[in-house]
Amino acid sequence: MSKRAKSHHSGPSLRRTRAAVLAAGVGVTTVLGAGIAAAADAKGGVQSVTASSVGAQAAAQAKAAEQAEQAAAKKATQAKQAAAKKVAAWQDPVENYRLSASFGLGGSMWSSKHSGQDFAVPIGTVVKSVHGGTVVKAGPNGAGDGPAYGNAVVIKHANGTFSQYAHLSKVEVRPGQTVGTGQRIALSGNTGNSSGPHLHFEIRTTPNYGSAVNPVNFLREQGVRV
Numbered sequence: 559m560s561k562r563a564k565s566h567h568s569g570p571s572l573r574r575t576r577a578a579v580l581a582a583g584v585g586v587t588t589v590l591g592a593g594i595a596a597a598a599d600a601k602g603g604v605q606s607v608t609a610s611s612v613g614a615q616a617a618a619q620a621k622a623a624e625q626a627e628q629a630a631a632k633k634a635t636q637a638k639q640a641a642a643k644k645v646a647a648w649q650d651p652v653e654n655y656r657l658s659a660s661f662g663l664g665g666s667m668w669s670s671k672h673s674g675q676d677f678a679v680p681i682g683t684v685v686k687s688v689h690g691g692t693v694v695k696a697g698p699n700g701a702g703d704g705p706a707y708g709n710a711v712v713i714k715h716a717n718g719t720f721s722q723y724a725h726l727s728k729v730e731v732r733p734g735q736t737v738g739t740g741q742r743i744a745l746s747g748n749t750g751n752s753s754g755p756h757l758h759f760e761i762r763t764t765p766n767y768g769s770a771v772n773p774v775n776f777l778r779e780q781g782v783r784v
Contacts, residue, residue: 674760708750
């Protein structure tokens with residue numbers, strides 16, 4: 559009698575235990591599966607973001623390199639143009655001037671006719687070389703052309719012409735020195751046979767007095783607005 563009672567109560571308890579274990583197993587499997595999937599998604603997302611960042615960075619670097627290359631090329635071109643201009647261009651000998659006595663003008667101020675063009679400017683105005691060349695004369699007494707010119711400079715240019723700058727207050731170059739277009743060579747003044755502060759400017763076919771041509775016409779032929 560007691561054996562039958564023991565057998566009757568063991569069945570339902572065992573079934574309930576097995577069901578609980580099975581349910582627990584399913585839950586664990588579900589949780590683990592979801593975790594693995596989430597981990598996979600997270601890993602894939604990191605990979606995707608990383609690839610996107612690297613691609614954007616590479617594109618930015620390529621663009622920056624291209625811009626740097628273009629800037630360097632532009633700078634090289636500008637430097638080349640500036641160098642060419644320095645060699646080839648001509649310009650006025652002073653800035654902010656007023657043209658006064660012109661070439662060929664007669665009168666008691668000159669032993670013959672006026673041999674250059676006067677640029678009326680204050681004493682101390684920067685005088686610049688109208689073109690690149692070599693200084694062949696520089697100093698007092700008209701740099702050898704006579705006291706009427708005061709302090710003077712004469713520069714030889716590659717085309718065989720010479721530019722002369724006179725009545726200077728200060729000479730800042732020496733014979734044999736190479737100068738570029740627009741280089742500072744002196745300060746204007748009122749030395750020599752001068753009625754007032756100005757720069758006397760000549761274009762010559764030789765370094766010496768007596769070979770001057772009309773300097774304004776010459777400069778205009780070189781494209782200079784005088």
